[in-house]
Amino acid sequence: MELIDYPTLKLLWWLLVGVLLVGFAVMDGHDMGVGTLLPFVGRSDIERRVIINTVGPHWDGNQVWFITGGGAIFAAWPLVYATAFSGFYWAMLLVLWALFFRPVGFDYRSKIDNPRWRSTWDWGLFIGGFVPPVVFGIAFGNLLQGVPFRFDANLVPYYEGSFWQLLNPFGLLCGVVSSAMITCHGAVYLAHRTEGVIQARAARWAQACALVVLAAFSVAGLWLARGIDGYVITSAVDAAALPDPLAKTVVVAPGAWLANYARTPAAMLVPAAGYLGFVLALLLVRGGRTFAAFWCSALGMAGVIGAAAVSMFPFVMPSSLAPDASLTVWDSVSSHRTLFIMLVATLVFIPIIILYTRWAYSVMRGKVTAAYVKENSHSAY
Template identity: 75%
Template structure:
């Protein structure tokens, strides 16, 4: 039997896996959408770009839906507090995502250039806004979110939407945007050829270098400019969830403490930098499949760095530090986590299997000749 403490750690890791899976699978088609108006210079070129992701973008959404469902079931206090505090930000993500199904399905139904251009920019919004907002959200987690609980564990958010748009959070938004756009550019380079591929490689170079610069700047800022959170009291890691049963203090440099306690975690930021640099170099060498793998490893490194730095905190509170939500005190019951783990062990392999099969079936280059020959069937 797995004990409660171990189950909490397992679900922290599983949520991380789902976030990374979402970034890899849904991230590349968001990155492609971000690049669409700039890499595609004509209607045919833009249709080529859209058709690299059009057949499977909706299947990739399963990672987003599963991640949200996992947070709801495994970390109900996090879900409730985050969605109330980040309400308008989450609505902005949903509004942006609305452009994607309509844009993909209706963009090429009418040949009017104004109609198609409008949906091209709609797909740009649907691809660029969610990564930016997700990055801003992570930036605010490191600074602490202004919320507290009453005696009945009802959360109260005391901040504002505009307060989320602070300098460090915006920098984290740039990290998220550049890494997703790099990932999309590498994927686009792998699925296209000729002038579109060359533009995608140039985009990968630009956004890869921007990512390296922004990731380094965020790390330095986090180390020297932002106080971290530390649990200063005893914690019953295997006990029932009670976020108010601990004491939390803020200390300079605390977000780096885990790298001293577990030195191997330093491999995560190293992987982020190395993966980005490898993606650039491999794409420029026209080794696009390896570049995509390197870009995926970059996503593991960057997202893993955020998780390792925050651990065991999930959602720190700037209003009442003891109300900060952690891996130990924001989870569901032992029974719920156990049932969910069993379901995950059954369905996660199925998701990976059918995703792999779908990409194998749709492998190959998308060309302008293909679009002209399949004018009615292509997106």
């Protein structure tokens, strides 16, 4: 355990949680993007079956990133987990209810050859793909504005907002950014795995969504710079101390979310990666280079998510109600031993997950066609 000191472990887990969130966005995100596009790109039953079969064999494996990310937050940042699930309780339930449509929709959609039955599940898969990214984006937007929570003397969190307060203009704008980038990523993947009219429609959606991401991300950045106050720790911070979120002084200051970029200009590479990734994805998918476009889209998502993280660092969950109670990288974590044991487990299992995922995708690579679905009507989705 002494091999890595406590402050370094805290930083490593900030990075690892970010990696897991980006992994979830890239891997489960393209599944959700395909689900969002299903009722619009697929014009007939056979076209929609082709679309579903591009992600059908993989979507449940990709959920591992979602589960792992949630588990990492629970174990590494227990105060963040407890406070977030108190404050965002109904939002998280909305995500879970939407996700219920995915396993049932994939498994039952094609079991009955009835247009109304299949159309109902198509819209269920749309809900399961569209709602979670929007809610996650709204949650990030509210984190940047500060969440109305406080702690009592026993560090019991109290949330004093409501679900409807989350649906503020900036939060909704961040929901647009999140939904557009996930849909763009799904459209690029769909263009890579299909051909003909489905591929052409998916490519058009990818280009349109990339433009929406670039525009909405720019507006959100300007809004954050000029209209939303950030948080600053003004007291001394002992990075090696045991977690105590009430043992610091925090002030709210205009432009504070941009301070990290002023202190470390190299940090500008993170949002720049967001712009570069989606610009390249747009150009590459237009030129038919869909595989490269997929990874450029992934780079863009990493840049967008990373930009929010860099702006907020070291804050993880700022409090608008009691700024001193804001949760940071230094005071919301588990014990030294817990972080070290989790790090060892992560370094063992994440490479296994990546290698298995790579193998699974290589086995099922290639285009999904209408002929394939018709020839395998009983085994295909």
